[in-house]
Amino acid sequence: MNLSSSLYTVKGVGTKVGEQFALSGLNTIGDLINFYPRAHEDFSKIVNISEIKPGKATIKARCEKISTRPVRRGLRLTTATLADKTGKLQAIWFNQPYREKQLKSGEEFYFSGEFEFNYNKYQLTSPSAEVASDMPIQTDRILPIYRSIKGIKTVVVRRILSEIRPFMTMLPETLPESIVKNEHLLSRSQAILGMHFPEKANDIKEARERLAFEELFQLLLASQLNRIDNAKLTGWNIPFEQPVVANFVKQLPFKLTSAQRIAAWEIIQDLERKTPMNRLLQGDVGSGKTVVAGLVACQVAHSGLQTAIMAPTEVLASQHAETLSKLLQPLGVSVGLLTGGVKGVARKTLYNQIASGTVDVVVGTHALIQKTVEFHKLGFVVIDEQHRFGVKQRQQLLEKSKYMPHMLAMTATPIPRSLALTVYGELDISILNELPSGRKPILTKIWSPNSRAQLYEKIEVELKAGRQAYVICTLIEDNPDNEMKSVQAEFIKLQNSIFKHYKIGLLHGKLKSDEKDTVMQDFANGSLDILVSTTVVEVGVDVPNATIMLIENADHFGLSQLHQLRGRVGRSEYQSYCYLVNSTSSKPSKRLSEIEKSNDGFYLAEVDLKLRGPGEIYGKAQHGALNLQIATLADTKLITRAQKQAKLFANSNANLLQYKQLATSVHYYQRLTTLN
Numbered sequence: 001m002n003l004s005s006s007l008y009t010v011k012g013v014g015t016k017v018g019e020q021f022a023l024s025g026l027n028t029i030g031d032l033i034n035f036y037p038r039a040h041e042d043f044s045k046i047v048n049i050s051e052i053k054p055g056k057a058t059i060k061a062r063c064e065k066i067s068t069r070p071v072r073r074g075l076r077l078t079t080a081t082l083a084d085k086t087g088k089l090q091a092i093w094f095n096q097p098y099r100e101k102q103l104k105s106g107e108e109f110y111f112s113g114e115f116e117f118n119y120n121k122y123q124l125t126s127p128s129a130e131v132a133s134d135m136p137i138q139t140d141r142i143l144p145i146y147r148s149i150k151g152i153k154t155v156v157v158r159r160i161l162s163e164i165r166p167f168m169t170m171l172p173e174t175l176p177e178s179i180v181k182n183e184h185l186l187s188r189s190q191a192i193l194g195m196h197f198p199e200k201a202n203d204i205k206e207a208r209e210r211l212a213f214e215e216l217f218q219l220l221l222a223s224q225l226n227r228i229d230n231a232k233l234t235g236w237n238i239p240f241e242q243p244v245v246a247n248f249v250k251q252l253p254f255k256l257t258s259a260q261r262i263a264a265w266e267i268i269q270d271l272e273r274k275t276p277m278n279r280l281l282q283g284d285v286g287s288g289k290t291v292v293a294g295l296v297a298c299q300v301a302h303s304g305l306q307t308a309i310m311a312p313t314e315v316l317a318s319q320h321a322e323t324l325s326k327l328l329q330p331l332g333v334s335v336g337l338l339t340g341g342v343k344g345v346a347r348k349t350l351y352n353q354i355a356s357g358t359v360d361v362v363v364g365t366h367a368l369i370q371k372t373v374e375f376h377k378l379g380f381v382v383i384d385e386q387h388r389f390g391v392k393q394r395q396q397l398l399e400k401s402k403y404m405p406h407m408l409a410m411t412a413t414p415i416p417r418s419l420a421l422t423v424y425g426e427l428d429i430s431i432l433n434e435l436p437s438g439r440k441p442i443l444t445k446i447w448s449p450n451s452r453a454q455l456y457e458k459i460e461v462e463l464k465a466g467r468q469a470y471v472i473c474t475l476i477e478d479n480p481d482n483e484m485k486s487v488q489a490e491f492i493k494l495q496n497s498i499f500k501h502y503k504i505g506l507l508h509g510k511l512k513s514d515e516k517d518t519v520m521q522d523f524a525n526g527s528l529d530i531l532v533s534t535t536v537v538e539v540g541v542d543v544p545n546a547t548i549m550l551i552e553n554a555d556h557f558g559l560s561q562l563h564q565l566r567g568r569v570g571r572s573e574y575q576s577y578c579y580l581v582n583s584t585s586s587k588p589s590k591r592l593s594e595i596e597k598s599n600d601g602f603y604l605a606e607v608d609l610k611l612r613g614p615g616e617i618y619g620k621a622q623h624g625a626l627n628l629q630i631a632t633l634a635d636t637k638l639i640t641r642a643q644k645q646a647k648l649f650a651n652s653n654a655n656l657l658q659y660k661q662l663a664t665s666v667h668y669y670q671r672l673t674t675l676n
Ligand code: ADP
Pocket: 254, 255, 256, 257, 260, 283, 284, 285, 286, 287, 288, 289, 290, 291, 412, 436, 437, 540, 541, 542, 544, 571
């Protein structure tokens, strides 16, 4: 028996069971060993319904009544009455209609879940349900709960795992022994046993720690090795010319913050090195990243090389092109704009200019990475709002140069330290930790939909003072299946009644590029008072005179997204306001309360990471590929430990290939996260 032996070699796995396992992607003994329980339930603590208290609880009960109804689009609520000898209670599940079939048998189940206040009463929320007769007779133990496999009862899964238990005791170590010892970790074998056959709560804790450590170590080692590989590459050498930079700074309409000066200096120094720069510039919304990129582009142009700046939306790309033209053209540095909206002859001409090197700085969207775009000498690549792009797209842009260009990724979504170490491990980081002087914190308030009229009054006060406003809605047009507000309907409503005497613009993703440009320009130059927009303005858009934002159905947005949206105001010395209108008048969510309390993007990103997982921050596609089963990227302590060991290992002369399984995973991650 070995890890790659077929499951059919295990006693109790016949054709039927084997086929069902295979359908769930479980084919070998190794697969089943790594089929970790999704939770563990402590069945030694079963309570009577009459004695249940708020918090986590397990009861042994029958289901008396159960039904499912739609609550709104995409949400079905299943409600059941559960009863034991001592009383009854309600349980609810979201989008789990199969519970009806499962529980209708009238059998006794163990239900385990959170007993909490929901929909106006105490209920057991989304409890797991395990057929009581499937459980071992002595219930004074902790049982692993597995993700359900169609056609196979949990008892059967547990029995088959018991069959391979002896094999688990002999699993070879996959981490270097010295690390296991120095970090006081369980051996791989002990950890696997701890997951599937824990005797006490601490067994699970230690098992999870070991397995999570291993996952993080693989990821961090991969980025260490990529870092070492990067250092071997040759890039363009761009010498620092003091007068060039001084000239640029002199003509700015403001004084750079010291954070901006430090970041620019870090970048300029990198450009002088032989190895290509890989740097992340992170700074909260409004901290002034664009001008830092502009300063560097100016230096790059003066050494005869080109800069490419890629932004995620057309609106943002054209805004950047405009900002940078104003700053750079007077200094003799030419700026071009390449988006999907640039067509025909204009596009051809631009291609030629890029290829011949007559344009120094090219700002664009994804259009930049097309095959047809060839640069003369691309020395510097800037990825704005980098979390909006995949690794692939970054790589494609970098490939447009003979030598590896220097890369600056910029993000306004502050990256929690843990993510910075893991998925961004091979980047150097510069931080803009201060806003330009004179900025006042944005005042944020959650608002009930019933008193919207007062909000309009507040908007009017700002408009009368010469300021501008954003109204943000989720939908483009009204939808009978969705109660949320749409920009089209709100636009008409506001224009025809409350704000009759003001000029209102409408912006959403379905408009043509030139229509978007016109609206955005009109708003930017003040000829529109109010912009009713979808989240297309979420990132980057910069209209400093706008001081008030109303976000409809605010509860439908993520925390980082709200913070980004809100960042469209508060970009000048004027006091700014952000009103979050809840969909209903019920209690606001934790998310909304957090955003109301704090203007600090770093803090909010940490909260978001805890509430929603790293997908939102790192970009969904990439995170999925990380394959983390046990580890979470919110576990800073464990990440720091794994980081230390990964560094030691990478810089020692240990041979990775000596650890076969480790090497396979590390190589996978290296390919996944590499920038080159
Ligand atoms: P973000 O970091 O969100 O990309 P931007 O680069 O769009 O921020 O800058 C936000 C606004 O602040 C812009 O209007 C920009 O001109 C202005 N700005 C940038 N740096 C400074 C500074 N040092 N002092 C005053 N205003 C600044």
